[in-house]
Amino acid sequence: MRGLTAGMNVDTQHNAVVPPIYLSTNYGFDGLEGRPPIDYSRGGNPTRNQLGEALATLEGGAGGTITSSGMSAITLLVEALVPIGGHVIAPHDCYGGTWRLLDTWAGTGRLTVDWVDETDLSALGAALTTCEDGPVHTDLVWIETPSNPLLRITDIATVSRLAHAQGAAVVADNTFCSPLLQRPLEFGADFVTASDTKFINGHSDVIGGSVVSATAEGAEKIKYLANVIGVTASPFDSWLTLRGLRTLDARLRVHAENTGRIVEMLTGHPAVTAVHWPGLPDHPGHRLAQKQQDGPGSLLSFELDGGIDAVRRFLDGLRGFTLAESLGGVESLVCHPFTMTHAAMSERAKADAGVTESMIRMSVGIEPAEDLLACLHEALERAGGIS
Numbered sequence: 188m189r190g191l192t193a194g195m196n197v198d199t200q201h202n203a204v205v206p207p208i209y210l211s212t213n214y215g216f217d218g219l220e221g222r223p224p225i226d227y228s229r230g231g232n233p234t235r236n237q238l239g240e241a242l243a244t245l246e247g248g249a250g251g252t253i254t255s256s257g258m259s260a261i262t263l264l265v266e267a268l269v270p271i272g273g274h275v276i277a278p279h280d281c282y283g284g285t286w287r288l289l290d291t292w293a294g295t296g297r298l299t300v301d302w303v304d305e306t307d308l309s310a311l312g313a314a315l316t317t318c319e320d321g322p323v324h325t326d327l328v329w330i331e332t333p334s335n336p337l338l339r340i341t342d343i344a345t346v347s348r349l350a351h352a353q354g355a356a357v358v359a360d361n362t363f364c365s366p367l368l369q370r371p372l373e374f375g376a377d378f379v380t381a382s383d384t385k386f387i388n389g390h391s392d393v394i395g396g397s398v399v400s401a402t403a404e405g406a407e408k409i410k411y412l413a414n415v416i417g418v419t420a421s422p423f424d425s426w427l428t429l430r431g432l433r434t435l436d437a438r439l440r441v442h443a444e445n446t447g448r449i450v451e452m453l454t455g456h457p458a459v460t461a462v463h464w465p466g467l468p469d470h471p472g473h474r475l476a477q478k479q480q481d482g483p484g485s486l487l488s489f490e491l492d493g494g495i496d497a498v499r500r501f502l503d504g505l506r507g508f509t510l511a512e513s514l515g516g517v518e519s520l521v522c523h524p525f526t527m528t529h530a531a532m533s534e535r536a537k538a539d540a541g542v543t544e545s546m547i548r549m550s551v552g553i554e555p556a557e558d559l560l561a562c563l564h565e566a567l568e569r570a571g572g573i574s
């Protein structure tokens with residue numbers, strides 16, 4: 188938990204409890220030989236560095252780089268780890284933006300990508316190629332666990348072992364858990380990335396991302412390239428995110444309490460045909476989640492009886508939950524992955540990933556549970572009314 192208070196009570200000038208924000212873009216040299224440790228804010232900034240150190244501490248890594256968005260963190264990692272024409276294995280049900288980035292680059296010849304159900308280890312083994320198999324060997328295995336929107340759980344330790352045996356690097360997208368619920372580096376991943384837009388900032392007012400590296404060499408490489416490409420975050424966004432991080436532990440405890448109660452209602456309701464949440468004993472990834480996570484998290488999806496018409500009735504007049512993309516903020520959200528977060532995926536890709544028209548994804552917020560339950564009850568009665 189040390190990382191949650193990173194940067195507090197360290198100001199020597201005024202004894203400020205909360206760290207000041209450094210907006211300056213440049214820093215003076217002390218003569219020709221006197222380059223300051225930080226000279227220009229694209230490469231380094233005291234406020235942004237504090238956030239990087241905080242996240243590296245929480246993830247148990249050697250160093251952290253803070254980027255302007257989750258997508259720029261992903262771009263940075265692919266640039267760092269995949270040569271031109273290189274091979275990437277990514278989950279078939281990964282975040283829509285990751286899918287679009289890799290699909291776009293596959294289209295331009297920048298890289299080749301295989302979409303694999305990484306919960307199926309034999310499928311993963313078949314997709315991994317080594318130098319002996321031909322001119323291309325796998326450079327990068329991308330993990331995202333739990334997945335979106337079905338909350339499938341990928342075995343980070345086993346996938347990392349298989350990937351490393353073939354010489355591929357492993358990145359885990361830890362957006363859904365945050366380091367308080369899951370630390371992929373402990374299970375063998377080389378890098379962990381997150382959209383800090385979600386739980387880490389937690390207040391839905393900053394777009395940001397991060398990369399934490401297992402080794403000092405990895406951290407140095409990422410830091411160097413982030414400056415080269417120019418994807419680092421602004422000081423103000425970093426300061427806000429650091430402020431949000433202070434309450435991550437407290438927020439997660441309320442998220443967890445509310446989610447447990449909502450899942451209980453959903454699983455018992457006749458309008459609901461399926462609930463996908465790793466905390467449920469019948470979820471296929473339940474035991475694995477217990478092994479590698481410190482809690483099942485507050486993202487879930489469920490399916491309504493009656494397809495898209497039931498979804499419309501559920502959403503029409505819904506109170507308490509905003510229909511919006513994104514997740515991990517203090518406010519409760521629902522979204523319809525088929526037409527919203529996963530709309531960029533082809534029909535085929537959606538079918539393979541199990542994204543159906545009758546599915547609703549929920550990001551449970553930290554409002555009073557009784558209010559959320561009352562609003563949900565109302566919407567489910569409406570959804571189930573006509574079938």
Ligand SMILES: *Cc1c(COP(=O)(O)O)cnc(C)c1O
Nearest residue numbers: 256257258282360362382384395
């Ligand atoms: C939101 C998200 C991203 C992208 O992050 P942005 O901050 O929106 O660029 C990447 N991965 C996952 C799992 C996400 O939920």
